Amino acid sequence: MGSIEPAPLFQVANYGPAVNLPEPYPGNTTFPLALSPSNQNTPLTELTQEISHLSKAGEIQKLLKTHGAIYFKDLNLKDVDEFSRFAHAFGWAPHEDIGNPVRRTVLAKNVATANEGPNTQPVYPHNEFGLSPHFPAYVFFYCISAPTSGGETPINNSIVLYHHLKERHPEFIAKIEEKGVKYQLFYPNTSRTQTTSPGNSVLQAYGTHVLDTDDTATARSKSKRRSEDCRLRNGCDLRVWQHLPAIRTHPHSGLPSFFNNTISRFLNALAADTLLPPHINKDGKYQPPVFYGDGELIPRKYFDSAVEIIGETRSLVTWKEGDVLLLDNLAVQHAREPWVGKRVLAASLWNEA
Structure with a gap:
């Protein structure tokens, strides 16, 4: 202690x-x-x-x-x-x-x-x-x-997770370190004050500096500058592709950390039965898991191992x-x-x- x-x-x-x-x-x-x-x-x-x-x-x-x-x-x-x-x-x-x-x-x-x-x-x-x-x-x-009852906050150590994933699947860690990961985020284009969904709208997520008086082109330009890589679909909703590192070195310990949201995306897609193409859920919406940075689908076996390691090492x-x-x-x-x-x-x- x-x-x-x-x-x-x-x-x-x-x-x-x-x-x-x-x-x-x-x-x-x-x-x-x-x-x-x-x-x-x-x-x-x-x-x-x-x-x-x-x-x-x-x-x-x-x-x-x-x-x-x-x-x-x-x-x-x-x-x-x-x-x-x-x-x-x-x-x-x-x-x-x-x-x-x-x-x-x-x-x-x-x-x-x-x-x-x-x-x-x-x-x-x-x-x-x-x-x-x-x-x-x-x-x-x-x-x-x-x-x-319930409502615990499970926590697991990202440095431990990296260490044990590398022991079990060195090829996975090598590939994810080389290519990074790619996520798609979805933001419905609802009003700034919309409160009926736990999801964020475009303005709530990126619109800190967007004014109600801005025209569409100005608001879109400001929002895009706050994101890394985005595109509009159907003229109303924002879908953002994030291409990011999956492994980061901790600045104080110097140890590598499995720092990302890949497991969350995997488990959400597993629950929605959208792990495999075309990644369409029961509501007809595109709900993909996470990809390698080049767009290749990451094999499920690596995430199954990650979930197992977390279950063995986490605190509830x-x-x-x-x-x-x-x-x-x-x-x-x-x-x-x-x-x-x-x-x-x-x-x-x-x-x-």
Whole structure:
């Protein structure tokens, strides 16, 4: 387990869902590391001051390099405003949310809903914004309301996943490192204020600088400048092809990370029965998995192995109201399990200052 020196206001805590990471991490590396206030009655002001001190001293970054994730247990944050204060205490730079195909509702300063999809639908393992060239370094999740049952946030280590995939399928890793991956994203061209779908519209995803007074050509030009490679279909919807690296080197550990959203795309296509051409789902819509960067379909066996490795090494983070999970996005993937009852998580995305 990790330790903090000095850290009079926080202590390493036991946390049932934590697991030990396998190679390439040293033995007995706890994932996630759990920290809790030494005194449950410590005011938030003092806790945020301590977090600020630990972050400036590099202690938080050291723990993230060692463990990949930190679960702040028994924080008892009362609302999203207190969560916002807690997240800001780390002193990092807020991440600008550009191109996100998932709609989020802003709840407080640099805080939004984590995901607004139905509670019956799982979210599969992915790195936050792993299908974008513009991604955050750190992801916070805050539990506003815990579910009656289910609703865990599974997390798995992307560095572990790379290591074990390379052991099992070196040819796959070599090919994906050479060619990268290619995704297609879909944005319905609905209004900026549309709220009936968990999906983002064109304006919500790319239209930060688009004005209601802009003509169609101007709005389209501004939106395209915010994306990497896009085209319009039927004059109304935006389909974006993203050609990106699938493997990135972690800037602090120097270790390679399986950083992408390929597994999520695979599992969604598997559930929709669209793994094979023509990739048309039951609603008649094009729902492809992910391809190598040259457009070649990636064989299913590699993703079956990835899912198996994740199942063997992941932690199922369970939630208590007021607690916070901090992820190093380049080292950790996250997912979402279905749940019963009311469950609300808020998210906050940050980059290094």
